[in-house]
Amino acid sequence: MxxxxxxxxxxxxxxxxxxxxxxxxxxxxxxxxxxxxxxxxxxxxxQGTESRCFRCRSDVDNPTDPAQYAYLLGLYLGDGHLVTTARVPVLRVSCADAWPGLIAACEQAMRNVLAGAVQRVRHQGCVVVQSYGKHWPCLLPQHGPGKKHERRIVLADWQRTIVERHPGDILRGLFHSDGCRFANRVVVRGKEYVYPRYMFTNESADIMASASGVSTCSASPGG
CATH class of the missing domain: 1.10.10 (Arc Repressor Mutant, subunit A)
Structure with missing residues (x-):
């Protein structure tokens, strides 16, 4: 039993x-x-996900947790994939086994943004965090046929508003998916200095441009 x-x-x-x-x-x-x-x-x-989809509710204009939405958007633009050909659309984000904290953060973001049920599907070297929901396409309008780097990726006006208010969270999602942080060592006049350096790589010129713009906004005074 x-x-x-x-x-x-x-x-x-x-x-x-x-x-x-x-x-x-x-x-x-x-x-x-x-x-x-x-x-x-x-x-x-x-009850379906319609009640939790702020894009489909007339009484709600923004996500309950916009910071988590910005973070999940960053993850999706990096290593995410939204399948709309299934019986119910499914959002999948691939996370490396080496970073269990990232897996947990991705799962929690999906739950907070829309989903009630989130699955972890293990593959060699990674875990795919996935969630089924009819309203994922409403929240991630960048989905489409083919690979992300082969089509235009443009944020909707309502997404841009969220990103401008939470630039650090979308950057966190982007770096957690396609970025890295390492210690950069330089020697100046015989003295060694160590400081953190961040790098982000994505094959989509649109996503790279968006990341650059968000980074500039985040680094500006008061941002």
Whole structure:
């Protein structure tokens, strides 16, 4: 017998948009068992993500946690991918195994921005943090066919407002996905100086330009 919380988690993932196979992998239970849990005597459907999508609500103009949205946007523009061809759209962000704190931060950002259920799918050398939700396309309008660096990436006016108010958070997301920090050592007149240096690389000229603009805004007086 499987613990009730395992069954509840599998059914919750399925009701939030995951397939039976994906729910089975997430909880480590056989496909037939999870299929029976999900298909036989299903629980009432949970309230959809529309109530949590600030873009679809007439009474809300901004995300509940704009800083977390800016951070998640940075992660998405780096190592994220939004699949809209599935039965329910799924947002996926690849995170290196070497940085468990990043994995946890990505998962928490997805929960705070929209999702009720977030999965971790393990691959060699990385963990894909993913969340199903019909309203992810509303919050990430940069999605589209093909690779991000092969199409135009332009922030919507409402996204630009959020980014201008939280430049540090989107930069944090960008650097967590496609950047690095290291100790730069220089010797001046025989004395060694060590200071942190940040580098960010992305194949999209639009994303690189956006990162440069946000960085300038963040470094400006009062920013």
């Amino acid at each position: 499987h613990p009730p919380e395992i069954r509840a988690r599998a059914r919750r993932l399925y009701l939030c948009g995951a397939t039976v196979a994906e729910a089975a992998r997430a909880v480590g239970v056989s496909y037939p068992t999870v299929r029976q849990w999900c298909k036989v005597r299903p629980e009432p459907k949970q």
